[in-house]
Amino acid sequence: MDKIVVFETYYNPIEANIVKARLIDSGVQCFLSDENTITINPLYTQALGGVKLHLFEKDVELARSILQDELAEIPLTAEAEAADIEVCPKCGSSNVGYVQATKKRFGIFTIIVSLLLMVYPFHARKTYHCFNCENEF
Ligand SMILES: [Zn+2]
Known part of the structure; x- marks a missing residue:
């Protein structure tokens, strides 16, 4: 059984979902925690420490390289921030x-x-x- 680690913490649930979608598209299994609570009540963001993205420890390096490639081409939050939408x-x-x-x-x-x-x-x-x-x- 591979160890599951917290890969990254996000204060914006939208950004967390974008990153999660990118990783799953690339075949990296991952999931978010505390997402629903924070979406419903943003006040809990700091109390809970943000939305956490979990993945297998063995995939950490792969995930980093995927996201770095993405960053080089498109800003990470492009979908959410395109044209100020x-x-x-x-x-x-x-x-x-x-x-x-x-x-x-x-x-x-x-x-x-x-x-x-x-x-x-x-x-x-x-x-x-x-x-x-x-x-x-
Ligand atoms: Zn609304």
Whole structure:
């Protein structure tokens, strides 16, 4: 049985999925963890340490060389950032804008979580807002 290791950690679930898709396309078996929790509630990103990409230890070198080849040709997040198109991680809509966060949505909760975890409040003032499902990410 091969050992499974954490290959990389991502704070953006979309980026994690792009990398995962690239590796699977290239025949490298891998999977993500903590992805759903972070997609549903981005506040947990720091608490959980991001979306983790796991793969077999024997594939680490192969995965690195695949991703380096990709980087040389296309930026890693090309799909997500092409022409400034962001996609809502909740509903998949591209009808999103980079706007001021609606503070009332996360404000109190962010402060409580920050106090509980004894970390500096980490919720960004500006955020992506989905005009389709009102999701913020
Ligand atoms: Zn949405």
